[in-house]
Amino acid sequence: MKILQTNQLSKSYGRIQALDNLDLIVNSGEVLGILGPNGSGKTTTLSIVLNAIFADSGTYSWFDKSPNPDVLKRVGALLETPNFYPQLTAVQNLKIIAHIRGVGLDDMDDVLNLVNLSDRKNYKFGSFSYGMKQRLAIAAVMLGDPEVLIFDEPTNGLDPKGIVEVREIMVRLAATGRTIIMASHILDEVEKICSHVAILNKGRLLAQGKIGEILNTSPILELCSPDLGKLKKWLDSVDWCTSWSESNGLVQVLAAGNVESSEVNAQAFENGIVLSHIQSKKPRLEDEFIHLIDNA
Amino acid sequence: MGIKDLLELEWLKYRKNKLLWFSVVGFVVLLMGILMAYSQARVNGSDPSGGMMDLNRYLKFPKVWEFTGYIGGNWMAFFLDGFVGVYLIASEFSRKTARQQIISGLSRSRFVSAKLLDFLLFSIILSSIYFLVSIAFGMAYTGDVSWGSTVREGIFMAGRFALMNMVYITGAGLIALLLRKSALSMLIYMLYGLFLEVILRWYVHGKILSNETNRFYPFNAAEDLMPNPGREIFDMTGVGAEFPLYLEPGQAIVTSLIYLGIFVGLMYFIGSRTSV
Numbered sequence: 120m121k122i123l124q125t126n127q128l129s130k131s132y133g134r135i136q137a138l139d140n141l142d143l144i145v146n147s148g149e150v151l152g153i154l155g156p157n158g159s160g161k162t163t164t165l166s167i168v169l170n171a172i173f174a175d176s177g178t179y180s181w182f183d184k185s186p187n188p189d190v191l192k193r194v195g196a197l198l199e200t201p202n203f204y205p206q207l208t209a210v211q212n213l214k215i216i217a218h219i220r221g222v223g224l225d226d227m228d229d230v231l232n233l234v235n236l237s238d239r240k241n242y243k244f245g246s247f248s249y250g251m252k253q254r255l256a257i258a259a260v261m262l263g264d265p266e267v268l269i270f271d272e273p274t275n276g277l278d279p280k281g282i283v284e285v286r287e288i289m290v291r292l293a294a295t296g297r298t299i300i301m302a303s304h305i306l307d308e309v310e311k312i313c314s315h316v317a318i319l320n321k322g323r324l325l326a327q328g329k330i331g332e333i334l335n336t337s338p339i340l341e342l343c344s345p346d347l348g349k350l351k352k353w354l355d356s357v358d359w360c361t362s363w364s365e366s367n368g369l370v371q372v373l374a375a376g377n378v379e380s381s382e383v384n385a386q387a388f389e390n391g392i393v394l395s396h397i398q399s400k401k402p403r404l405e406d407e408f409i410h411l412i413d414n415a
Numbered sequence: 416m417g418i419k420d421l422l423e424l425e426w427l428k429y430r431k432n433k434l435l436w437f438s439v440v441g442f443v444v445l446l447m448g449i450l451m452a453y454s455q456a457r458v459n460g461s462d463p464s465g466g467m468m469d470l471n472r473y474l475k476f477p478k479v480w481e482f483t484g485y486i487g488g489n490w491m492a493f494f495l496d497g498f499v500g501v502y503l504i505a506s507e508f509s510r511k512t513a514r515q516q517i518i519s520g521l522s523r524s525r526f527v528s529a530k531l532l533d534f535l536l537f538s539i540i541l542s543s544i545y546f547l548v549s550i551a552f553g554m555a556y557t558g559d560v561s562w563g564s565t566v567r568e569g570i571f572m573a574g575r576f577a578l579m580n581m582v583y584i585t586g587a588g589l590i591a592l593l594l595r596k597s598a599l600s601m602l603i604y605m606l607y608g609l610f611l612e613v614i615l616r617w618y619v620h621g622k623i624l625s626n627e628t629n630r631f632y633p634f635n636a637a638e639d640l641m642p643n644p645g646r647e648i649f650d651m652t653g654v655g656a657e658f659p660l661y662l663e664p665g666q667a668i669v670t671s672l673i674y675l676g677i678f679v680g681l682m683y684f685i686g687s688r689t690s691v
Contacts, residue, residue, distance in 0.1 A: 169517075169518040170517055171514050171517055171691050172690040187522075188521060191518060196518045196519075200511065202515040203512065204428060205510070207431060211427065211431070215428060218420070218427060219424065219516055219519045220520055259515075259519075
């Protein structure tokens with residue numbers, strides 16, 4: 120079942136094209152990470168589908184229906200920053216959200232427990248640290264057990280302890296099988312939490328699919344030899360070497376397919392190259408992400 | 416969400432808001448304080464105009480309705496409505512709580528409706544205070560009171576007082592919806608109410624239209640719902656002989672209702688098209 124679909128969604132702020140004909144599909148049960156550098160259009164996309172701002176052109180649908188405010192009652196969302204009434208307590212603020220969504224207060228204690236705010240539930244929002252505010256916002260997202268959860272940069276502005284806490288909550292939520300959409304520019308976060316990824320840059324969708332399909336998982340070989348010139352020349356000739364780069368006397372090789380280190384060592388020796396260092400590394404998501412962005 | 420749900424929503428938001436409660440209490444204290452201080456004032460010397468210098472006559476029925484309305488409405492409520500109207504709208508944008516409500520499923524038109532209900536409720540509260548304070552002072556300073564006609568007149572005047580409040584507070588809310596900044600909105604509201612409309616009426620209007628129609632400006636129409644109780648002095652001095660300075664009550668009511676309708680319409684129009 121399609122939960123959310125955008126069709127040719129465009130939005131500009133003056134001369135800046137924030138979104139450029141974005142087509143995005145989120146299916147039921149997916150934990151989708153919308154990944155992109157700052158200014159890539161992640162928050163703009165979420166703001167439009169959450170009815171906070173209007174698109175210049177294009178359409179979107181929730182649950183295969185035209186958007187209307189009532190449909191958002193089935194969606195829990197944290198957009199950018201936690202926004203609540205400072206003079207009210209955590210519970211009083213959650214009651215306002217529950218009232219708008221038309222849901223009961225039965226799970227109030229559960230959601231506060233989930234975000235570790237039970238002992239501060241009767242404290243004023245204005246007295247909370249940023250991390251606590253963010254956790255309250257996550258509790259508000261969860262209130263009434265909505266079908267879809269949306270988090271926009273959920274760890275933004277948090278200290279390291281806060282980041283760990285919020286990530287743990289996100290991982291727990293992702294494990295429940297709900298449909299989750301999470302915008303982030305932190306790859307590690309997306310990799311740990313999400314099953315699917317959509318990569319945005321300059322308002323355009325570069326790729327969307329399962330994380331393993333979109334971001335290359337082939338290994339990187341780190342090689343070193345007393346004769347680096349000969350090593351590099353040899354790497355240019357072998358078919359399993361997709362590309363290589365040199366840094367601090369080490370040659371990093373992006374290998375096509377699963378190439379065993381022992382096999383590489385044997386081949387190098389047969390070609391008169393003695394390797395003084397060989398290590399197979401899991402590719403960094405950052406490298407793949409930058410590769411996608413650069414090639415867009 | 417129906418009216419009851421919207422009222423409940425606003426109650427959840429503001430029932431603990433000290434600023435609003437202090438505003439209401441402050442209105443009561445200040446209005447009563449001014450009237451009590453006034454009641455102690457005396458004029459020395461002879462009265463050349465047959466009772467005009469009897470200050471206490473403004474505290475007796477029926478003059479007390481106009482006098483309390485003029486003090487409590489044209490001055491105190493003008494500032495208080497401006498403050499509350501701006502606060503209730505602008506704070507929702509500056510704290511981004513309007514955004515949180517919209518993304519939680521509240522429609523923009525419902526958001527505006529909730530604010531208009533706040534305005535109506537606040538106007539009714541101030542009008543009730545005006546009614547009770549006027550009754551209290553009227554009773555204290557009037558000998559024989561014909562209660563039937565006095566209460567009828569009081570209800571009519573309280574209605575006018577409420578309408579005046581609605582024009583002021585909705586005007587302030589409209590400015591806040593456009594500008595979203597509390598301080599700037601309040602400044603524009605005050606500048607318009609205290610200076611710009613006066614300049615338009617007396618220095619611009621006459622160059623385009625007849626001066627006689629310069630009474631039909633929004634805040635002037637609202638002001639004339641509670642006209643200056645001392646306006647008879649103008650009659651004595653000849654000011655206003657060429658054309659009337661004040662709208663008749665009926666004219667003020669109709670004109671204010673038209674402006675209120677325009678303000679409400681504009682709030683819905685702007686509110687439904689605004690990003691949060």
